Amino acid sequence: MSDWLPLREVALRARASAGPEARHARFRARAGVWHAAFAAQTGTHWALHCDDVLEFAAALFGAWHAGKTVWLPGDALPQTRAALQPQVAGFAGDAPGDLAPAPDALDAALPGDPLDEDATRLVVFTSGTSGEASAIPKRLAQLAREVESLEATFGARLGAAPVHATVSHQHIYGLLFRVLWPLAAGREIVPRRVLFHEDMFAALQRAPGVLVSSPAHLKRLPEGLDWPRLRGCVGAVFSSGGALPDEAARDVQARFGQAPIEIYGSSETGGVAWRGDGGAWQALPHVEWRVRDARLEVRSPHLHDTDWFATEDRAQADATGFRLLGRADRIVKIEERRVSLTALERALRDTGWLQEARVLLLDGARSVLGAVCVPAAEGRARLGRSGKAEVCRALRAVLARGHDPVALPRRWRFVDALPVNAQGKTTDRDLLALFRPHAPTPRWLRRDAVHAALEFNTTPDLLVFDGHFPAAPVLPGVVQVDWAVRWAREAFALPPDFVRMEAIKFQRIVGASQRVRLSLDWSAERGTLTFAFRSESGPHASGRLVFGGAA
Missing domain, CATH: 3.30.300.30 (ANL, C-terminal domain)
Incomplete structure:
Protein backbone atom coordinates (compact mmCIF):
# COMPACT_ATOMS: atom_id res chain seq x y z
CA MET A 1 0.00 0.00 0.00
CA SER A 2 1.11 3.57 -0.67
CA ASP A 3 0.94 4.57 3.01
CA TRP A 4 2.64 1.46 4.38
CA LEU A 5 4.73 2.10 7.49
CA PRO A 6 7.23 -0.32 9.03
CA LEU A 7 6.13 -1.45 12.49
CA ARG A 8 9.16 0.19 14.06
CA GLU A 9 7.79 3.59 12.92
CA VAL A 10 4.00 3.36 13.19
CA ALA A 11 3.80 5.23 16.49
CA LEU A 12 6.03 8.06 15.27
CA ARG A 13 4.89 9.13 11.82
CA ALA A 14 1.72 10.77 10.52
CA ARG A 15 -0.21 9.34 7.59
CA ALA A 16 -1.49 10.87 4.38
CA SER A 17 -4.71 8.83 4.22
CA ALA A 18 -7.83 10.51 5.58
CA GLY A 19 -10.02 7.57 6.52
CA PRO A 20 -8.48 6.14 9.68
CA GLU A 21 -6.28 9.16 10.35
CA ALA A 22 -8.24 10.41 13.38
CA ARG A 23 -7.93 7.10 15.21
CA HIS A 24 -4.30 6.64 14.24
CA ALA A 25 -3.56 10.15 15.51
CA ARG A 26 -5.30 9.27 18.77
CA PHE A 27 -3.27 6.04 18.96
CA ARG A 28 -0.01 7.97 18.58
CA ALA A 29 -1.02 10.50 21.25
CA ARG A 30 -2.00 7.77 23.71
CA ALA A 31 1.21 5.87 22.94
CA GLY A 32 3.12 8.92 24.14
CA VAL A 33 1.12 9.03 27.38
CA TRP A 34 1.69 5.32 27.96
CA HIS A 35 5.39 5.77 27.19
CA ALA A 36 5.63 8.33 29.98
CA ALA A 37 3.87 5.97 32.39
CA PHE A 38 6.20 3.07 31.56
CA ALA A 39 9.34 5.19 31.48
CA ALA A 40 8.71 6.21 35.09
CA GLN A 41 8.73 2.55 36.19
CA THR A 42 11.65 0.33 37.12
CA GLY A 43 11.86 -3.20 35.81
CA THR A 44 12.05 -4.35 32.21
CA HIS A 45 9.29 -6.95 31.97
CA TRP A 46 5.62 -5.91 32.17
CA ALA A 47 2.39 -7.86 31.63
CA LEU A 48 -0.29 -6.08 29.59
CA HIS A 49 -4.02 -6.78 29.34
CA CYS A 50 -6.50 -4.25 27.89
CA ASP A 51 -9.95 -4.93 26.44
CA ASP A 52 -10.00 -1.87 24.17
CA VAL A 53 -7.76 -2.67 21.20
CA LEU A 54 -6.74 0.95 20.51
CA GLU A 55 -5.76 1.51 24.13
CA PHE A 56 -3.95 -1.84 24.04
CA ALA A 57 -2.03 -0.80 20.91
CA ALA A 58 -1.05 2.51 22.51
CA ALA A 59 0.12 0.75 25.69
CA LEU A 60 2.06 -1.85 23.70
CA PHE A 61 3.99 0.70 21.64
CA GLY A 62 4.39 3.03 24.60
CA ALA A 63 6.00 0.19 26.55
CA TRP A 64 8.21 -0.78 23.61
CA HIS A 65 9.43 2.79 23.14
CA ALA A 66 10.20 2.85 26.88
CA GLY A 67 12.44 -0.21 26.43
CA LYS A 68 10.07 -2.67 28.11
CA THR A 69 9.50 -6.32 27.20
CA VAL A 70 5.75 -6.86 27.10
CA TRP A 71 4.15 -10.12 28.23
CA LEU A 72 0.68 -10.87 26.84
CA PRO A 73 -1.40 -13.19 29.05
CA GLY A 74 -4.34 -14.70 27.23
CA ASP A 75 -6.71 -13.76 30.05
CA ALA A 76 -6.85 -11.88 33.32
CA LEU A 77 -7.79 -14.82 35.57
CA PRO A 78 -6.31 -14.61 39.10
CA GLN A 79 -4.37 -17.84 38.61
CA THR A 80 -2.88 -16.54 35.35
CA ARG A 81 -1.72 -13.35 37.05
CA ALA A 82 -0.33 -15.29 40.00
CA ALA A 83 1.73 -17.49 37.66
CA LEU A 84 3.09 -14.40 35.88
CA GLN A 85 3.93 -12.43 38.99
CA PRO A 86 7.44 -13.86 39.56
CA GLN A 87 8.39 -13.12 35.94
CA VAL A 88 7.28 -9.50 35.55
CA ALA A 89 7.87 -6.22 37.36
CA GLY A 90 4.17 -5.41 37.27
CA PHE A 91 0.85 -5.45 35.43
CA ALA A 92 -0.46 -2.76 33.10
CA GLY A 93 -3.90 -2.36 31.63
CA ASP A 94 -7.49 -1.76 32.67
CA ALA A 95 -7.74 -3.92 35.80
CA PRO A 96 -7.97 -2.10 39.17
CA GLY A 97 -4.50 -1.39 40.51
CA ASP A 98 -2.72 -1.98 37.21
CA LEU A 99 -0.33 0.58 35.77
CA ALA A 100 -2.16 3.09 33.58
CA PRO A 101 -1.75 6.76 32.70
CA ALA A 102 -3.48 9.22 35.00
CA PRO A 103 -6.99 10.11 33.76
CA ASP A 104 -5.95 13.73 33.27
CA ALA A 105 -2.61 12.90 31.62
CA LEU A 106 -1.79 15.26 28.77
CA ASP A 107 -0.61 14.03 25.40
CA ALA A 108 3.12 13.37 25.37
CA ALA A 109 5.51 12.88 22.49
CA LEU A 110 7.39 9.64 21.92
CA PRO A 111 11.16 9.58 21.52
CA GLY A 112 12.06 10.34 17.91
CA ASP A 113 13.97 7.15 17.06
CA PRO A 114 12.27 4.12 15.47
CA LEU A 115 12.16 0.92 17.46
CA ASP A 116 15.08 -1.48 17.20
CA GLU A 117 13.56 -4.59 15.60
CA ASP A 118 15.99 -6.96 17.32
CA ALA A 119 15.95 -5.35 20.77
CA THR A 120 12.16 -4.83 20.97
CA ARG A 121 10.60 -7.89 22.58
CA LEU A 122 7.19 -9.46 23.20
CA VAL A 123 6.22 -12.64 25.05
CA VAL A 124 3.08 -14.55 24.09
CA PHE A 125 1.75 -17.77 25.54
CA THR A 126 0.72 -21.16 24.30
CA SER A 127 0.27 -24.60 25.89
CA GLY A 128 3.25 -26.91 25.66
CA THR A 129 3.16 -30.68 25.44
CA SER A 130 3.84 -30.90 29.19
CA GLY A 131 0.59 -29.06 29.83
CA GLU A 132 2.21 -25.98 31.33
CA ALA A 133 1.59 -22.60 29.71
CA SER A 134 4.72 -21.92 27.67
CA ALA A 135 6.14 -18.43 27.22
CA ILE A 136 7.09 -17.76 23.60
CA PRO A 137 9.47 -14.79 23.18
CA LYS A 138 9.20 -12.77 19.97
CA ARG A 139 11.38 -10.05 18.50
CA LEU A 140 9.73 -7.19 16.65
CA ALA A 141 11.67 -8.37 13.58
CA GLN A 142 9.69 -11.62 13.54
CA LEU A 143 6.36 -9.80 13.85
CA ALA A 144 7.33 -7.23 11.23
CA ARG A 145 8.29 -9.88 8.66
CA GLU A 146 5.00 -11.68 9.25
CA VAL A 147 2.97 -8.50 8.83
CA GLU A 148 4.83 -7.80 5.60
CA SER A 149 4.08 -11.30 4.30
CA LEU A 150 0.36 -10.89 5.10
CA GLU A 151 0.29 -7.57 3.25
CA ALA A 152 2.11 -9.05 0.26
CA THR A 153 -0.38 -11.91 0.06
CA PHE A 154 -3.70 -10.23 0.89
CA GLY A 155 -3.16 -6.47 1.00
CA ALA A 156 -4.39 -5.69 -2.51
CA ARG A 157 -7.83 -7.17 -1.89
CA LEU A 158 -8.25 -5.50 1.53
CA GLY A 159 -7.41 -1.89 0.67
CA ALA A 160 -8.11 0.45 3.60
CA ALA A 161 -11.10 -1.53 4.90
CA PRO A 162 -11.88 -1.39 8.65
CA VAL A 163 -10.98 -4.51 10.59
CA HIS A 164 -13.79 -6.14 12.59
CA ALA A 165 -12.97 -9.15 14.74
CA THR A 166 -14.46 -11.82 16.96
CA VAL A 167 -11.04 -12.84 18.31
CA SER A 168 -8.93 -11.37 21.11
CA HIS A 169 -5.83 -9.27 20.45
CA GLN A 170 -4.19 -10.88 23.52
CA HIS A 171 -3.32 -13.91 21.35
CA ILE A 172 -0.90 -13.93 18.41
CA TYR A 173 -3.58 -14.25 15.69
CA GLY A 174 -5.64 -11.33 16.95
CA LEU A 175 -2.51 -9.30 17.74
CA LEU A 176 -1.28 -9.56 14.16
CA PHE A 177 -4.60 -9.18 12.35
CA ARG A 178 -6.29 -6.61 14.62
CA VAL A 179 -3.36 -4.49 15.77
CA LEU A 180 0.01 -4.76 14.02
CA TRP A 181 -1.06 -5.35 10.42
CA PRO A 182 -3.76 -2.61 10.39
CA LEU A 183 -1.36 -0.12 12.03
CA ALA A 184 1.30 -0.78 9.41
CA ALA A 185 -1.18 -0.71 6.50
CA GLY A 186 -3.20 2.30 7.66
CA ARG A 187 -6.47 0.40 8.08
CA GLU A 188 -9.06 1.51 10.59
CA ILE A 189 -9.05 -0.50 13.82
CA VAL A 190 -12.41 -1.13 15.45
CA PRO A 191 -11.81 -0.71 19.21
CA ARG A 192 -14.09 -3.48 20.49
CA ARG A 193 -14.44 -7.01 19.23
CA VAL A 194 -17.87 -8.34 18.29
CA LEU A 195 -18.76 -11.27 20.52
CA PHE A 196 -22.22 -12.07 19.15
CA HIS A 197 -23.35 -12.77 15.60
CA GLU A 198 -25.97 -10.03 15.76
CA ASP A 199 -23.30 -7.48 16.76
CA MET A 200 -21.02 -8.69 13.98
CA PHE A 201 -23.84 -8.37 11.44
CA ALA A 202 -24.68 -4.82 12.57
CA ALA A 203 -21.02 -3.72 12.66
CA LEU A 204 -20.34 -4.90 9.11
CA GLN A 205 -23.47 -3.10 7.90
CA ARG A 206 -22.43 0.15 9.57
CA ALA A 207 -18.82 -0.03 8.41
CA PRO A 208 -18.19 -2.52 5.58
CA GLY A 209 -14.77 -4.09 5.93
CA VAL A 210 -12.78 -7.17 6.85
CA LEU A 211 -13.86 -9.86 9.33
CA VAL A 212 -11.17 -11.60 11.40
CA SER A 213 -12.77 -14.61 13.05
CA SER A 214 -12.40 -18.27 13.99
CA PRO A 215 -14.19 -21.55 13.33
CA ALA A 216 -15.92 -21.24 16.72
CA HIS A 217 -17.92 -18.30 15.36
CA LEU A 218 -18.07 -19.16 11.68
CA LYS A 219 -19.47 -22.66 12.10
CA ARG A 220 -22.45 -21.33 14.08
CA LEU A 221 -23.77 -18.59 11.81
CA PRO A 222 -27.48 -18.34 12.69
CA GLU A 223 -30.28 -18.71 10.17
CA GLY A 224 -32.41 -15.81 11.43
CA LEU A 225 -30.32 -12.87 10.18
CA ASP A 226 -30.95 -11.13 6.85
CA TRP A 227 -27.65 -12.24 5.36
CA PRO A 228 -28.27 -10.95 1.80
CA ARG A 229 -27.98 -7.43 3.21
CA LEU A 230 -24.27 -8.09 3.88
CA ARG A 231 -23.47 -8.75 0.23
CA GLY A 232 -20.85 -6.23 -0.77
CA CYS A 233 -20.11 -5.30 2.87
CA VAL A 234 -17.34 -7.84 3.48
CA GLY A 235 -14.02 -7.62 1.65
CA ALA A 236 -12.56 -10.77 3.21
CA VAL A 237 -13.25 -13.29 5.98
CA PHE A 238 -10.20 -14.68 7.78
CA SER A 239 -10.34 -17.77 9.99
CA SER A 240 -7.62 -19.28 12.17
CA GLY A 241 -7.23 -21.40 15.26
CA GLY A 242 -8.34 -24.69 13.74
CA ALA A 243 -9.60 -26.23 10.53
CA LEU A 244 -12.91 -24.81 9.33
CA PRO A 245 -15.36 -27.64 8.52
CA ASP A 246 -16.41 -27.85 4.87
CA GLU A 247 -20.04 -27.17 5.73
CA ALA A 248 -19.08 -24.05 7.69
CA ALA A 249 -16.93 -22.82 4.79
CA ARG A 250 -19.91 -23.18 2.46
CA ASP A 251 -22.07 -21.24 4.94
CA VAL A 252 -19.52 -18.41 5.04
CA GLN A 253 -19.48 -18.27 1.25
CA ALA A 254 -23.28 -18.20 1.08
CA ARG A 255 -23.81 -15.61 3.80
CA PHE A 256 -20.91 -13.20 3.28
CA GLY A 257 -20.37 -13.68 -0.43
CA GLN A 258 -16.73 -14.47 0.32
CA ALA A 259 -14.94 -17.79 0.57
CA PRO A 260 -13.12 -17.84 3.94
CA ILE A 261 -9.35 -17.47 3.98
CA GLU A 262 -7.90 -19.91 6.51
CA ILE A 263 -4.56 -19.16 8.15
CA TYR A 264 -2.41 -21.94 9.59
CA GLY A 265 0.24 -21.24 12.21
CA SER A 266 0.91 -21.15 15.93
CA SER A 267 2.39 -18.97 18.63
CA GLU A 268 5.73 -20.73 18.12
CA THR A 269 5.85 -20.65 14.33
CA GLY A 270 3.89 -17.52 13.49
CA GLY A 271 1.95 -17.68 10.24
CA VAL A 272 2.91 -20.64 8.07
CA ALA A 273 0.36 -21.08 5.29
CA TRP A 274 -3.10 -20.24 4.00
CA ARG A 275 -5.84 -21.75 1.91
CA GLY A 276 -9.04 -20.44 0.40
CA ASP A 277 -10.76 -23.56 -0.85
CA GLY A 278 -10.41 -26.15 1.92
CA GLY A 279 -7.72 -27.95 -0.08
CA ALA A 280 -3.96 -28.05 0.36
CA TRP A 281 -2.17 -25.35 2.36
CA GLN A 282 0.00 -22.80 0.50
CA ALA A 283 3.05 -21.38 2.27
CA LEU A 284 3.15 -17.65 3.01
CA PRO A 285 6.01 -15.67 1.37
CA HIS A 286 9.50 -16.67 2.54
CA VAL A 287 8.18 -19.66 4.51
CA GLU A 288 9.74 -23.04 3.72
CA TRP A 289 8.24 -26.36 4.77
CA ARG A 290 8.96 -30.07 4.60
CA VAL A 291 7.50 -33.30 5.98
CA ARG A 292 9.87 -35.51 7.97
CA ASP A 293 8.79 -38.61 9.90
CA ALA A 294 5.19 -37.69 9.01
CA ARG A 295 5.48 -34.34 10.85
CA LEU A 296 5.47 -30.88 9.37
CA GLU A 297 8.67 -28.84 9.75
CA VAL A 298 8.94 -25.16 8.87
CA ARG A 299 11.65 -22.54 8.44
CA SER A 300 10.85 -18.85 8.10
CA PRO A 301 11.70 -15.29 9.23
CA HIS A 302 8.72 -15.57 11.62
CA LEU A 303 10.73 -17.98 13.79
CA HIS A 304 13.29 -17.02 16.43
CA ASP A 305 16.18 -18.49 14.41
CA THR A 306 16.98 -19.92 10.98
CA ASP A 307 16.75 -23.60 12.00
CA TRP A 308 13.99 -25.95 10.94
CA PHE A 309 11.18 -26.08 13.52
CA ALA A 310 9.42 -29.42 13.99
CA THR A 311 5.71 -28.90 14.68
CA GLU A 312 3.44 -31.32 16.50
CA ASP A 313 1.20 -31.56 13.43
CA ARG A 314 1.19 -34.62 11.23
CA ALA A 315 1.19 -33.72 7.55
CA GLN A 316 1.37 -35.09 4.01
CA ALA A 317 2.80 -33.36 0.97
CA ASP A 318 1.01 -33.35 -2.36
CA ALA A 319 1.50 -31.67 -5.73
CA THR A 320 -0.14 -28.40 -4.65
CA GLY A 321 1.05 -27.94 -1.06
CA PHE A 322 0.59 -29.90 2.16
CA ARG A 323 -2.36 -31.36 4.03
CA LEU A 324 -2.65 -31.58 7.80
CA LEU A 325 -3.53 -34.94 9.36
CA GLY A 326 -4.03 -34.05 13.04
CA ARG A 327 -1.99 -33.47 16.18
CA ALA A 328 0.83 -35.72 17.28
CA ASP A 329 0.86 -34.57 20.94
CA ARG A 330 -1.75 -34.40 23.71
CA ILE A 331 -2.84 -30.87 22.89
CA VAL A 332 -6.34 -30.74 21.41
CA LEU A 434 -17.13 -45.69 28.46
CA PHE A 435 -18.87 -42.67 26.90
CA ARG A 436 -20.62 -44.44 24.07
CA PRO A 437 -24.29 -45.33 24.65
CA HIS A 438 -25.28 -48.96 24.98
CA ALA A 439 -28.85 -48.25 23.94
CA PRO A 440 -30.70 -45.52 22.05
CA THR A 441 -33.10 -43.10 23.72
CA PRO A 442 -36.64 -44.38 23.01
CA ARG A 443 -39.79 -42.40 22.25
CA TRP A 444 -42.66 -43.89 24.20
CA LEU A 445 -45.85 -44.31 22.20
CA ARG A 446 -47.93 -46.05 24.89
CA ARG A 447 -47.49 -46.97 28.55
CA ASP A 448 -50.10 -48.51 30.87
CA ALA A 449 -50.17 -51.31 33.43
CA VAL A 450 -50.01 -54.17 30.91
CA HIS A 451 -49.19 -52.73 27.45
CA ALA A 452 -46.36 -50.51 26.21
CA ALA A 453 -45.01 -49.47 22.84
CA LEU A 454 -41.94 -47.44 21.98
CA GLU A 455 -39.91 -46.38 18.96
CA PHE A 456 -36.16 -45.89 18.62
CA ASN A 457 -33.46 -45.35 16.02
CA THR A 458 -30.34 -47.46 15.88
CA THR A 459 -27.13 -45.55 15.13
CA PRO A 460 -23.60 -46.78 14.28
CA ASP A 461 -22.08 -45.14 17.39
CA LEU A 462 -23.87 -47.53 19.76
CA LEU A 463 -21.32 -49.62 21.61
CA VAL A 464 -23.32 -52.81 21.04
CA PHE A 465 -22.47 -52.75 17.31
CA ASP A 466 -18.74 -53.12 17.92
CA GLY A 467 -17.55 -56.36 16.35
CA HIS A 468 -20.94 -57.21 14.76
CA PHE A 469 -19.72 -56.71 11.99
CA PRO A 470 -17.39 -53.92 10.74
CA ALA A 471 -18.57 -53.95 7.10
CA ALA A 472 -22.29 -54.20 7.91
CA PRO A 473 -23.08 -53.77 11.64
CA VAL A 474 -25.80 -56.04 13.01
CA LEU A 475 -27.60 -55.71 16.34
CA PRO A 476 -26.96 -58.95 18.29
CA GLY A 477 -29.98 -60.97 19.37
CA VAL A 478 -28.87 -60.98 23.00
CA VAL A 479 -28.90 -57.17 22.94
CA GLN A 480 -32.46 -57.13 21.63
CA VAL A 481 -33.54 -59.30 24.55
CA ASP A 482 -31.62 -57.07 26.96
CA TRP A 483 -33.31 -53.93 25.58
CA ALA A 484 -36.72 -55.55 25.88
CA VAL A 485 -36.06 -56.28 29.55
CA ARG A 486 -34.50 -52.86 30.20
CA TRP A 487 -37.47 -50.93 28.81
CA ALA A 488 -40.02 -53.32 30.28
CA ARG A 489 -38.62 -52.60 33.74
CA GLU A 490 -39.20 -48.89 33.05
CA ALA A 491 -42.80 -49.57 32.01
CA PHE A 492 -43.94 -52.30 34.41
CA ALA A 493 -43.30 -53.56 37.94
CA LEU A 494 -41.45 -56.73 36.90
CA PRO A 495 -40.33 -59.29 39.50
CA PRO A 496 -36.57 -59.12 40.18
CA ASP A 497 -35.59 -62.61 38.96
CA PHE A 498 -35.29 -63.64 35.32
CA VAL A 499 -36.34 -67.31 35.01
CA ARG A 500 -36.21 -68.36 31.35
CA MET A 501 -36.87 -67.50 27.70
CA GLU A 502 -39.65 -69.12 25.65
CA ALA A 503 -40.57 -69.10 21.94
CA ILE A 504 -37.70 -66.80 20.90
CA LYS A 505 -37.59 -66.03 17.16
CA PHE A 506 -35.12 -63.87 15.18
CA GLN A 507 -36.58 -63.27 11.73
CA ARG A 508 -34.69 -60.28 10.29
CA ILE A 509 -31.47 -58.59 11.25
CA VAL A 510 -31.54 -55.08 12.77
CA GLY A 511 -28.98 -52.80 11.17
CA ALA A 512 -27.10 -49.76 12.44
CA SER A 513 -29.40 -47.15 10.91
CA GLN A 514 -32.98 -48.27 11.34
CA ARG A 515 -36.16 -47.04 12.98
CA VAL A 516 -37.63 -49.88 15.03
CA ARG A 517 -40.81 -50.25 17.06
CA LEU A 518 -40.97 -52.46 20.14
CA SER A 519 -44.23 -53.68 21.65
CA LEU A 520 -44.32 -55.07 25.22
CA ASP A 521 -47.13 -56.95 26.96
CA TRP A 522 -46.95 -57.89 30.64
CA SER A 523 -48.99 -60.53 32.44
CA ALA A 524 -48.45 -60.24 36.18
CA GLU A 525 -50.65 -63.29 36.74
CA ARG A 526 -48.42 -65.57 34.65
CA GLY A 527 -45.18 -63.63 35.20
CA THR A 528 -44.55 -63.39 31.45
CA LEU A 529 -43.34 -60.55 29.26
CA THR A 530 -44.07 -60.81 25.54
CA PHE A 531 -42.05 -58.63 23.19
CA ALA A 532 -41.87 -57.99 19.45
CA PHE A 533 -39.51 -55.85 17.37
CA ARG A 534 -40.83 -54.56 14.03
CA SER A 535 -39.87 -52.01 11.39
CA GLU A 536 -41.14 -51.03 7.96
CA SER A 537 -39.22 -54.08 6.70
CA GLY A 538 -41.42 -56.39 8.78
CA PRO A 539 -40.91 -58.40 12.00
CA HIS A 540 -37.37 -58.68 13.39
CA ALA A 541 -37.61 -60.61 16.65
CA SER A 542 -40.17 -61.79 19.19
CA GLY A 543 -40.41 -63.97 22.24
CA ARG A 544 -41.66 -64.52 25.76
CA LEU A 545 -39.66 -64.03 28.97
CA VAL A 546 -40.60 -65.49 32.33
CA PHE A 547 -39.90 -63.70 35.65
CA GLY A 548 -40.25 -64.79 39.24
CA GLY A 549 -39.55 -63.71 42.81
CA ALA A 550 -41.14 -60.91 44.82
CA ALA A 551 -42.18 -57.93 42.66
Missing part, protein backbone atom coordinates in the same frame (compact mmCIF):
# COMPACT_ATOMS: atom_id res chain seq x y z
CA LYS A 333 -8.43 -27.91 20.05
CA ILE A 334 -11.77 -27.02 21.68
CA GLU A 335 -13.50 -24.04 20.11
CA GLU A 336 -10.14 -23.14 18.55
CA ARG A 337 -8.46 -22.94 21.95
CA ARG A 338 -5.50 -25.21 22.59
CA VAL A 339 -6.22 -27.39 25.59
CA SER A 340 -3.66 -29.58 27.32
CA LEU A 341 -5.16 -32.89 28.38
CA THR A 342 -2.09 -33.47 30.55
CA ALA A 343 -2.64 -30.23 32.47
CA LEU A 344 -6.30 -31.03 33.12
CA GLU A 345 -5.44 -34.52 34.35
CA ARG A 346 -2.81 -33.15 36.70
CA ALA A 347 -5.21 -30.53 38.07
CA LEU A 348 -7.84 -33.21 38.71
CA ARG A 349 -5.37 -35.43 40.58
CA ASP A 350 -4.13 -32.45 42.59
CA THR A 351 -7.59 -32.14 44.21
CA GLY A 352 -6.79 -35.22 46.29
CA TRP A 353 -10.18 -36.68 45.42
CA LEU A 354 -8.94 -38.90 42.59
CA GLN A 355 -6.32 -41.62 42.30
CA GLU A 356 -6.26 -41.42 38.53
CA ALA A 357 -7.83 -39.21 35.88
CA ARG A 358 -7.78 -39.42 32.09
CA VAL A 359 -9.21 -36.68 29.88
CA LEU A 360 -10.00 -37.25 26.21
CA LEU A 361 -11.69 -35.57 23.29
CA LEU A 362 -15.21 -36.78 22.49
CA ASP A 363 -16.10 -36.07 18.88
CA GLY A 364 -19.66 -35.42 17.83
CA ALA A 365 -21.80 -32.59 16.55
CA ARG A 366 -19.79 -30.49 18.99
CA SER A 367 -16.43 -31.65 20.31
CA VAL A 368 -16.28 -31.75 24.10
CA LEU A 369 -13.97 -33.25 26.70
CA GLY A 370 -14.74 -36.29 28.81
CA ALA A 371 -13.03 -37.30 32.05
CA VAL A 372 -12.61 -40.87 33.34
CA CYS A 373 -11.83 -40.79 37.06
CA VAL A 374 -10.82 -43.38 39.65
CA PRO A 375 -11.91 -41.92 43.01
CA ALA A 376 -9.59 -41.90 46.02
CA ALA A 377 -11.04 -42.32 49.52
CA GLU A 378 -12.03 -38.65 49.73
CA GLY A 379 -13.65 -38.84 46.30
CA ARG A 380 -15.63 -41.94 47.19
CA ALA A 381 -16.82 -40.26 50.38
CA ARG A 382 -17.92 -37.17 48.46
CA LEU A 383 -19.73 -39.28 45.87
CA GLY A 384 -21.53 -41.11 48.67
CA ARG A 385 -22.53 -37.89 50.45
CA SER A 386 -23.34 -35.60 47.54
CA GLY A 387 -23.81 -37.72 44.43
CA LYS A 388 -22.15 -37.63 41.03
CA ALA A 389 -23.70 -34.38 39.76
CA GLU A 390 -22.50 -32.34 42.74
CA VAL A 391 -18.99 -33.84 42.64
CA CYS A 392 -18.73 -33.04 38.91
CA ARG A 393 -19.76 -29.44 39.58
CA ALA A 394 -17.15 -29.18 42.32
CA LEU A 395 -14.38 -30.58 40.11
CA ARG A 396 -15.32 -28.20 37.29
CA ALA A 397 -15.21 -25.30 39.75
CA VAL A 398 -11.66 -26.26 40.76
CA LEU A 399 -10.56 -26.48 37.12
CA ALA A 400 -12.22 -23.14 36.30
CA ARG A 401 -9.71 -21.32 38.53
CA GLY A 402 -7.00 -21.83 35.95
CA HIS A 403 -8.62 -23.01 32.74
CA ASP A 404 -10.88 -21.47 30.13
CA PRO A 405 -14.55 -22.55 30.51
CA VAL A 406 -14.53 -24.28 27.11
CA ALA A 407 -11.63 -26.46 28.36
CA LEU A 408 -13.61 -28.03 31.19
CA PRO A 409 -14.82 -31.63 30.83
CA ARG A 410 -18.55 -31.85 30.16
CA ARG A 411 -18.98 -35.62 30.52
CA TRP A 412 -17.72 -37.67 33.44
CA ARG A 413 -17.29 -41.35 34.28
CA PHE A 414 -16.27 -42.63 37.72
CA VAL A 415 -14.84 -46.16 37.67
CA ASP A 416 -13.12 -48.48 40.12
CA ALA A 417 -10.14 -48.86 37.78
CA LEU A 418 -9.12 -47.62 34.34
CA PRO A 419 -9.79 -50.20 31.62
CA VAL A 420 -6.72 -52.04 30.34
CA ASN A 421 -6.08 -54.30 27.36
CA ALA A 422 -4.20 -57.60 27.24
CA GLN A 423 -0.89 -55.72 27.36
CA GLY A 424 -1.96 -53.85 30.49
CA LYS A 425 -2.29 -50.56 28.58
CA THR A 426 -5.15 -48.08 28.88
CA THR A 427 -6.06 -47.07 25.35
CA ASP A 428 -8.15 -44.14 24.13
CA ARG A 429 -10.45 -46.63 22.44
CA ASP A 430 -11.21 -48.33 25.77
CA LEU A 431 -11.80 -44.96 27.43
CA LEU A 432 -14.03 -43.74 24.62
CA ALA A 433 -16.15 -46.87 24.98
